[in-house]
Amino acid sequence: MEDALHIHAEAYLRHGVKVIREYGEVPAVSVDKHKVLQILVNLLSNAKYACDADAKEEKCVWVRIEVTENQLRVVVRDNGTGITPENLTKIFQHGFTTREDGHGFGLHNGANIAKELGGSLGAQSAGSGKGSAFTLQLPLSPAVSPPVPSGMATRQPGKFGVDVAAGLPYTLSR
Ligand SMILES: Nc1ncnc2c1ncn2[C@@H]1O[C@H](COP(=O)(O)OP(=O)(O)OP(=O)(O)O)[C@@H](O)[C@H]1O
Ligand SMILES: [Mg+2]
Helix, strand or coil: CHHHHHHHHHHHHHCCEEEEEEECCCCEEEECHHHHHHHHHHHHHHHHHHHHCCCCCCEEEEEEEEEECCEEEEEEEECCCCCCHHHHCCCCCCCCCCCCCCCCCHHHHHHHHHHHCCCEEEEEECCCCCCEEEEEEEECCCCCECCCCCCCCCCCCCCCEEECCCCCCEEEEC
8 A cells, every 4th residue: 555655645745635544453465466556556546636626625535454354455535526326337337437538447457456356346435526435355365474573564663564575475464
């Protein structure tokens, strides 16, 4: 998650979008880092566009990482434009975009990748102007290791980091 945020850091700063981290206690999970990164980078990009296209005084994106029902759950939520109920049924279709410079590939690819990883990618929005939340669920694979001892994989204390273990698969850990 921090790698994805880092990629967007400058754009978020330039557009005045505030990031609020809500990181829970999560065990180390083996995942394909590049695949997960692809999903998260698009979600953060979409959230930034949604905030930009909305006139709210404070533009915020919340990133939450938690374990629920034996799944790793990553939620990217924004207080941007929101999504109409009609569009909510279309946003995962290949080529669906409402942006002039969009391609409509990001969510479609993201949902496919999530599925490939044994998880899912879902969207929630209360409607136009009400912000959106995207939830990436990934299984806590059988290869779940116990929580990483502090200092081993964490870049910043208390923050979710990405530990590049020797070769693939990478380890996502706090
Ligand atoms: N956070 C969000 N808030 C509001 N609408 C969103 C949000 N995320 C996605 N959408 C809607 O879903 C559409 C599809 O998103 P998707 O990421 O698939 O494509 P895109 O961002 O338009 O283009 P790209 O292929 O470059 O990612 C967007 O054009 C937008 O209408
Ligand atoms: Mg996109």
